[in-house]
Amino acid sequence: MASLGTFLLLFAFVGCSYAAVISVVGARRRSRRLIESGIGAFYLICALMTAASAVLINAFLTGDYSIKYVAHYSDSVQPLFYRITSYWGGLDGSIMFWVFLLSIFGSLAVFVNRERHRELIPYVVATISVVQMFFLFLMVVHKNPFTTSLTAAPADGQGLNPLLQNFYMAIHPPSLYTGFVGMTIPFAFGIAALATGHLDDSWLRAVRRWTMFSWLFLSFGLTLGMIWAYEELGWGGYWAWDPVENAGLLPWFTATAFLHSVMVQERRSMLRVWNVTLVIVTFFLTIFGTFMTRSGVVQSVHAFGDDPILAKLFTGFMIIILGVSFGLVIWRLPLLKARNELDSWMSREAAFMVNNWVLLFSALFILFATMFPTLSEAVTGHRLTVAAPFFNKWMVPIGFVLLFLTGVGPLLAWRKSTISNLRDSFIFPVAAALVTAATLAALGVRVWSSGLCFAMSAMVFGTIAQEFWRGGNIRRKNTGTDMLTAIIGLVGRNKRRYGGYIVHLGIVLIFLGFAGNGFKKDEQVLLTPGQEAKIASYTVRNNGLKVSDDGQKQMTTAYLSIFQNGKEIDQLYPAKWAYRKHEQEPTTEVAIRRTFAEDLYIVLAFQPNDLATQTATLQIVVNPLVDWIWFGFGIMALGTGIALLPERAYSFALAKLPADAATTTAALLLAMLVFGGARLSAQTGMGGAADPNVQSSHYARSDFERQMQHEIVCTCGSCGHATIAECRKDPCTTSHEMRGQLAALIDEGKNHDEIIQAFIAKYGSEEMLGAPLDKGFSRLAWLFPYLVGATSAVAVGFAAVKWTRKSDPTIDAPASIDSTLEERIDDELRDLD
Amino acid sequence: MTHRYIKIAATSVVLVGAFALMMWSTLRDGTEYYKNINEVVSDQQQWHDKQLQLHGYVVPGSIFRKRDSLEYKFRVQNNPARSTLPDGGVVDATYTGIVPDTFKDEAEVVLKGRLTPTGFHTDPNGVMAKCPSKYEAASKSAASGT
Numbered sequence A: 001m002a003s004l005g006t007f008l009l010l011f012a013f014v015g016c017s018y019a020a021v022i023s024v025v026g027a028r029r030r031s032r033r034l035i036e037s038g039i040g041a042f043y044l045i046c047a048l049m050t051a052a053s054a055v056l057i058n059a060f061l062t063g064d065y066s067i068k069y070v071a072h073y074s075d076s077v078q079p080l081f082y083r084i085t086s087y088w089g090g091l092d093g094s095i096m097f098w099v100f101l102l103s104i105f106g107s108l109a110v111f112v113n114r115e116r117h118r119e120l121i122p123y124v125v126a127t128i129s130v131v132q133m134f135f136l137f138l139m140v141v142h143k144n145p146f147t148t149s150l151t152a153a154p155a156d157g158q159g160l161n162p163l164l165q166n167f168y169m170a171i172h173p174p175s176l177y178t179g180f181v182g183m184t185i186p187f188a189f190g191i192a193a194l195a196t197g198h199l200d201d202s203w204l205r206a207v208r209r210w211t212m213f214s215w216l217f218l219s220f221g222l223t224l225g226m227i228w229a230y231e232e233l234g235w236g237g238y239w240a241w242d243p244v245e246n247a248g249l250l251p252w253f254t255a256t257a258f259l260h261s262v263m264v265q266e267r268r269s270m271l272r273v274w275n276v277t278l279v280i281v282t283f284f285l286t287i288f289g290t291f292m293t294r295s296g297v298v299q300s301v302h303a304f305g306d307d308p309i310l311a312k313l314f315t316g317f318m319i320i321i322l323g324v325s326f327g328l329v330i331w332r333l334p335l336l337k338a339r340n341e342l343d344s345w346m347s348r349e350a351a352f353m354v355n356n357w358v359l360l361f362s363a364l365f366i367l368f369a370t371m372f373p374t375l376s377e378a379v380t381g382h383r384l385t386v387a388a389p390f391f392n393k394w395m396v397p398i399g400f401v402l403l404f405l406t407g408v409g410p411l412l413a414w415r416k417s418t419i420s421n422l423r424d425s426f427i428f429p430v431a432a433a434l435v436t437a438a439t440l441a442a443l444g445v446r447v448w449s450s451g452l453c454f455a456m457s458a459m460v461f462g463t464i465a466q467e468f469w470r471g472g473n474i475r476r477k478n479t480g481t482d483m484l485t486a487i488i489g490l491v492g493r494n495k496r497r498y499g500g501y502i503v504h505l506g507i508v509l510i511f512l513g514f515a516g517n518g519f520k521k522d523e524q525v526l527l528t529p530g531q532e533a534k535i536a537s538y539t540v541r542n543n544g545l546k547v548s549d550d551g552q553k554q555m556t557t558a559y560l561s562i563f564q565n566g567k568e569i570d571q572l573y574p575a576k577w578a579y580r581k582h583e584q585e586p587t588t589e590v591a592i593r594r595t596f597a598e599d600l601y602i603v604l605a606f607q608p609n610d611l612a613t614q615t616a617t618l619q620i621v622v623n624p625l626v627d628w629i630w631f632g633f634g635i636m637a638l639g640t641g642i643a644l645l646p647e648r649a650y651s652f653a654l655a656k657l658p659a660d661a662a663t664t665t666a667a668l669l670l671a672m673l674v675f676g677g678a679r680l681s682a683q684t685g686m687g688g689a690a691d692p693n694v695q696s697s698h699y700a701r702s703d704f705e706r707q708m709q710h711e712i713v714c715t716c717g718s719c720g721h722a723t724i725a726e727c728r729k730d731p732c733t734t735s736h737e738m739r740g741q742l743a744a745l746i747d748e749g750k751n752h753d754e755i756i757q758a759f760i761a762k763y764g765s766e767e768m769l770g771a772p773l774d775k776g777f778s779r780l781a782w783l784f785p786y787l788v789g790a791t792s793a794v795a796v797g798f799a800a801v802k803w804t805r806k807s808d809p810t811i812d813a814p815a816s817i818d819s820t821l822e823e824r825i826d827d828e829l830r831d832l833d
Numbered sequence B: 001m002t003h004r005y006i007k008i009a010a011t012s013v014v015l016v017g018a019f020a021l022m023m024w025s026t027l028r029d030g031t032e033y034y035k036n037i038n039e040v041v042s043d044q045q046q047w048h049d050k051q052l053q054l055h056g057y058v059v060p061g062s063i064f065r066k067r068d069s070l071e072y073k074f075r076v077q078n079n080p081a082r083s084t085l086p087d088g089g090v091v092d093a094t095y096t097g098i099v100p101d102t103f104k105d106e107a108e109v110v111l112k113g114r115l116t117p118t119g120f121h122t123d124p125n126g127v128m129a130k131c132p133s134k135y136e137a138a139s140k141s142a143a144s145g146t
Helices: A002-029 A032-062 A068-073 A080-088 A091-113 A121-141 A167-182 A184-196 A202-233 A243-268 A272-294 A308-331 A348-380 A388-411 A419-443 A448-479 A483-493 A495-519 A627-644 A647-656 A658-676 A703-711 A733-747 A752-763 A779-807 A809-816 A819-832 B002-030 B037-042 B138-143
Strands: A383-386 A521-527 A532-535 A538-549 A553-564 A567-572 A575-579 A587-589 A591-594 A598-604 A616-624 B031-036 B051-058 B071-077 B090-096 B108-116 B119-130
Touching: A002 A032, A002 A091, A002 A121, A032 A068, A032 A080, A032 A091, A032 A121, A068 A091, A080 A091, A080 A167, A091 A121, A091 A167, A091 A184, A091 A202, A121 A184, A121 A308, A167 A184, A167 A202, A167 A243, A167 A272, A184 A202, A184 A272, A184 A308, A202 A243, A202 A272, A202 A587, A202 A627, A243 A272, A243 A348, A272 A308, A272 A348, A348 A383, A348 A388, A348 B031, A388 A419, A388 A448, A388 A495, A388 B002, A419 A448, A448 A483, A448 A495, A483 A495, A495 A616, A495 A627, A521 A532, A521 A538, A532 A616, A538 A616, A553 A598, A553 A616, A567 A591, A587 A598, A703 A733, A703 A752, A733 A752, B002 B031, B031 B037, B037 B051, B037 B090, B051 B090, B090 B108
Parallel strands: B031 B051, B090 B119
Antiparallel strands: A383 B031, A521 A616, A532 A538, A538 A553, A553 A567, A553 A575, A575 A587, A591 A598, A598 A616, B051 B071, B051 B108, B071 B090, B108 B119
16 A cells, blocks of 8 residues: 555656646647646646545554554554544655645636636646645655555554644644645746736736635634643643744734735735735745744754754755746836825825735744744854743734724725824724723723733724724615614625624734733642642632543543632642553643633643642643633634625525524524533543544433533443443443443433432442543533634635636626615715725 | 935835844843853853753752752753763752653753852743654654663
């Protein structure tokens, strides 16, 4: 099988070279047949990469440990889900995954644009093929995932690092890669436009949605990374300005800049060189980020490894990218002249320009600071490092400028704002900011950065609310419906604009979460049994430590009671898990008590002699408002989803939905509030609701039953205390019986405590109670933003097929029935601008 | 037109100047020297009261923890067996707080803090234990038998 994989990769490499050469030749000779042949080869690469991926996944599933990569990143006890995700668990596989994604996206982009942008397609195919060639070359000569052991194959693999056996970590890399790889498509179109000289705005239309799509996934990937760091690494924070994190943030900044400046080019035909440059820089930064983290150029606590060969190959590739791209830009400068000049600094395009500078500056600053240790060593000989405080000192003010622009930009008119419309549009948002600031000052908030952040968030919120209100009002008057329907209709009429405002709203929530950081409390305590510690409004009492073992890992759990105002409000169980084969790297299982206002976050730091004395060494953190970051991302995904939605889907939804829209929204909000108070521990990562290893009877019929099955441990003795949801080894009649008893008790309508009591009575001890796991159910609430994100991703999938056909008159027909009316609204909306 | 260019030039000069000034001032107190044990030991005076990131390996058997507290005393040294650096003396270090799980005998650590005549005072949360096998380097550590 391994040689088949290698062969497929080699064949894909040959296919890429063929596609690249034949497309360019075809374009120069204007030969339709050659171009079609190139496209055919391009689709073939996609098929080859799919086959190669299938071979690798098959090797993981069947445990073919003769392949080194498989032996290194999986073992036989690993659950099915993590065996599949091991595909991108290491460098070799993730490069292959990169090419696989690129071949799919490339084929999709070529397929949907092949008629409309016929003149660009050959160069798009050539550019993407060359990028694929680089990565395939990398694999074939240096990092082949199909390399086999020269000696006898090991009997079992080493297993994926337990830190990575986590739900978020399983989906974080593909999401980030989707964002990274997606940025290649705009780059390819940009290069094609430069090469052909078709530099009107049509190439921008082709890539706008791709950029939005990639941007969404990049944001999603970054958020998942933060959640993973927060829940799994257990240091109490979510962002440490580590090079690995920064690598993902760099292209995010430039892509954000592009999404804004592209509007200036569409409206005013300005910033044409700038936009091409941003597309190139964004792509370059995705490659550079990979280079930075994978080649060992930058020292970091968690950088990935040291690989001089990889560094050289990447350096060469990056020089080629920069040389070719900017060479083309300089060659085409005469064609890229702006058709307009900036009329006034009091205009929206000026706000966009400032926003672009700030975003680009952020990217360059982070790049500089991340590379600083390497640079300083090269220049002075001393390795000087900069840490988080340095980043924060710069990025906090930059964040303020961006937040400020978010509030101001939408209020300015294109071309030039007059004094009277400035006064008109600013009065409400500024008032909102001032009232908030005054309230905070009166309440005695003395953290200036957080206070300022709250005030500015209020201003941005005021701006967004005002935009919706004014637009909705006009539409309401014109159509004679109620406000809510009018606003929904308004969003439908101008999805990018109002989707964008919803994204801004998400950003505001995220900033609120950041601002909460200013009130963070962090303490490290050592508690003897019964001893208590006070932090913020909480009192934490140590009830003792306990060790249990479930066959895969040894778990040391601290039992803590949490008091607030003298009342016991909760019990938390932070733990350390030591996995087999990874005993030297125990994983931290943080216990988090989440509320909308703040998280109580407790980490158990286990010392060898603590168990004898039953002493708990704890890091206790109170993180105010932190959950608003994740929630804000959900809103952001929703806004992006709306902006990406194809016309037809929206008008269809509009025809079906309005009557229920209000109820649905209210229900969702209510659901959030109900789940919001629920406690959740980070131990839910493994073997949760979607455990694919289920092979036997008595499946959980409800969330409650599933939760119970995960709380009760099988007493059969051969499975090493797996929960009865997990112990499905044949023939384990014990767990089968226990699941049956559980089902019977649930059918009798018993609640959680009654069931536990019944089991204790039956088995005469608490033996069947596992380490208190709190799984499944409450996670749903926190999955909500991601469900929204996934939904918009599906919408994007539809969009990908549909957006080329948007110009088809039959599709637009249903939306334009009341065309005169719509025109009037549009006119009025334009006057608002 | 020249008028416009002068304006642009003046703006750029001011911006670049302000930027350079800010960069310089923040870098001055935002940076830390990243040093190995031998570099520090050979010239202790020079490094007193400078913000340092000290890289080394924990001396086996040197970790002491005060009973029922989070106060640690330990020593760090270079480890020629595991790196290319020469053996260059030992530095005493103190720390109060929670140490990472991977902080144990022979662990590779980076300590943030200040060097004083009585030893190295590690900042709160200033112990970073490098874990060679965290992500990619597992094969190396497996090969070297650690």
